[in-house]
Amino acid sequence: MAEDKKLVKEITSMEEDFAQWYTDIVKKAELCDYTSVKGCMVIKPAGYAIWEAIQKNLDARFKATGVQNCYMPVFIPESLLQKEKDHVEGFAPEVAWVTQGGLEPLQEKLCVRPTSETLFCDYYARTVQSYRDLPQLLNQWCSVVRWEKTTRPFLRSREFLWQEGHTVHASAKEAEERTEMMLKVYADFCEEDLAIPVVRGQKTEKEKFAGAIATYTIESLMHDGKALQSGTSHNFGDGFARAFGMQFQDKDNSLKYMHQTSWGMTTRMIGAIIMVHGDDSGLKLPPHIAPTQVMVIPVQMHKEGVLDKARELTARLLKAGIRVKLDDSDRRPGFKFADCEMRGIPLRLEIGPKDMASGQCVLVRRDTGEKITVELAQMEEETGALLEAIQRDMYQRAKAHRDAHTYDVRTMEEFSDTVKNRPGFVRAMWCGCRECEDRIKEETGATSRCIPFEQDHSSGTCVCCGRPATKMVYWGIAY
Numbered sequence: 001m002a003e004d005k006k007l008v009k010e011i012t013s014m015e016e017d018f019a020q021w022y023t024d025i026v027k028k029a030e031l032c033d034y035t036s037v038k039g040c041m042v043i044k045p046a047g048y049a050i051w052e053a054i055q056k057n058l059d060a061r062f063k064a065t066g067v068q069n070c071y072m073p074v075f076i077p078e079s080l081l082q083k084e085k086d087h088v089e090g091f092a093p094e095v096a097w098v099t100q101g102g103l104e105p106l107q108e109k110l111c112v113r114p115t116s117e118t119l120f121c122d123y124y125a126r127t128v129q130s131y132r133d134l135p136q137l138l139n140q141w142c143s144v145v146r147w148e149k150t151t152r153p154f155l156r157s158r159e160f161l162w163q164e165g166h167t168v169h170a171s172a173k174e175a176e177e178r179t180e181m182m183l184k185v186y187a188d189f190c191e192e193d194l195a196i197p198v199v200r201g202q203k204t205e206k207e208k209f210a211g212a213i214a215t216y217t218i219e220s221l222m223h224d225g226k227a228l229q230s231g232t233s234h235n236f237g238d239g240f241a242r243a244f245g246m247q248f249q250d251k252d253n254s255l256k257y258m259h260q261t262s263w264g265m266t267t268r269m270i271g272a273i274i275m276v277h278g279d280d281s282g283l284k285l286p287p288h289i290a291p292t293q294v295m296v297i298p299v300q301m302h303k304e305g306v307l308d309k310a311r312e313l314t315a316r317l318l319k320a321g322i323r324v325k326l327d328d329s330d331r332r333p334g335f336k337f338a339d340c341e342m343r344g345i346p347l348r349l350e351i352g353p354k355d356m357a358s359g360q361c362v363l364v365r366r367d368t369g370e371k372i373t374v375e376l377a378q379m380e381e382e383t384g385a386l387l388e389a390i391q392r393d394m395y396q397r398a399k400a401h402r403d404a405h406t407y408d409v410r411t412m413e414e415f416s417d418t419v420k421n422r423p424g425f426v427r428a429m430w431c432g433c434r435e436c437e438d439r440i441k442e443e444t445g446a447t448s449r450c451i452p453f454e455q456d457h458s459s460g461t462c463v464c465c466g467r468p469a470t471k472m473v474y475w476g477i478a479y
């Protein structure tokens with residue numbers, strides 16, 4: 001028993017120290033580890049399997065909207081990066097440069113991509129000629145490098161994995177529609193597959209992407225009341241197109257500039273899954289993206305027929321399309337149960353001599369700890385239904401937590417007090433001016449997360465300056 005408890009005892013309680021709890025989970029669930037490369041991490045098989053599941057689900061959603069995958073170079077020549085002024089200013093402080101190739105200094109230094117707008121622009125400028133070539137709907141799965149000063153597993157590292165979609169269109173209207181469409185793809189993915197509720201909205205001028213005319217975002221709330229930007233979609237208008245000479249011949253034979261979008265989601269979402277769903281026993285994976293949905297654990301494995309039965313049940317679940325594994329290692333069941341909980345496997349199936357005698361097995365939910373006795377004859381249907389119930393309930397619990405930690409404030413005193421004492425989303429009216437946004441950050445530490453598409457106040461006064469305001473904004477302390 002000592003060994004079983006040890007597994008859990010080594011996790012710091014989340015109420016005691018959330019940051020340490022997070023680090024413990026990452027380590028004990030074997031998701032990732034530090035490396036000799038400063039600011040970079042190794043994503044271990046258990047962590048990478050979650051990323052693969054994210055990729056698979058998200059990629060299918062992209063392709064359903066006509067997107068195709070491609071691959072761009074990891075290097076960007078300095079001259080290309082500098083073509084769009086706002087963009088280069090936005091990224092300059094965190095770009096890594098290659099100045100030497102082999103033994104020779106390079107004529108022109110190359111940056112390691114922090115994002116690939118410029119490469120896609122260069123490509124589209126050379127390959128799109130006519131309205132018939134539009135739209136171009138491309139995406140790449142790759143890693144990017146941003147020279148961050150402080151790093152945290154999955155949340156901030158110098159190299160991270162992501163996807164970046166880049167599209168070009170014949171009209172401003174089409175580009176705007178695509179920008180909104182991709183934000184909806186991200187929001188649906190988060191809510192339906194990751195069981196993470198999101199607020200959809202627009203970034204303020206201050207917080208928008210370098211070079212964009214509009215940035216849309218989905219924002220989620222972590223268990224500790226901090227916000228996480230979970231996916232963004234940008235409309236560039238024809239700004240990059242003008243800087244890169246991206247023109248096409250339209251139906252009326254006139255030359256026009258293309259309208260462009262980009263959108264991305266990263267390995268941060270693994271951090272979000274940990275921080276939205278996890279508890280003091282470990283990770284909790286939503287069934288839709290759990291690499292293993294069910295772990296079969298034989299009890300009194302040495303008794304005749306138990307292991308055979310466990311193998312048979314595993315094969316049956318596999319055949320029913322459920323991602324299942326059998327733990328037939330020689331560790332004691334108590335250790336296996338705790339290990340399953342640590343790794344966040346949504347359901348464990350226990351089968352022992354007594355269960356076999358009564359033609360039953362026991363399913364244990366990771367999210368609630370509830371034990372459900374199931375007739376072996378109905379095992380597949382019951383397991384499938386339980387996985388869906390877990391997925392639904394995890395979303396509902398996360399939503400209830402977020403709603404209970406979303407506060408409306410009307411004065412700066414209330415604002416500061418809320419940020420200090422009740423971590424969560426703060427909703428407040430804002431006049432739209434930059435000075436108030438800056439002052440709010442200075443006085444409370446909170447940044448604007450988004451101007452939500454759904455506005456429930458039509459008018460009021462700015463929380464900061466008291467002038468008339470028409471926009472309700474979500475604010476928060478962000479990761």
Ligand SMILES: [Zn+2]
Binds near residue numbers: 430431433464465
């Ligand atoms: Zn104001």
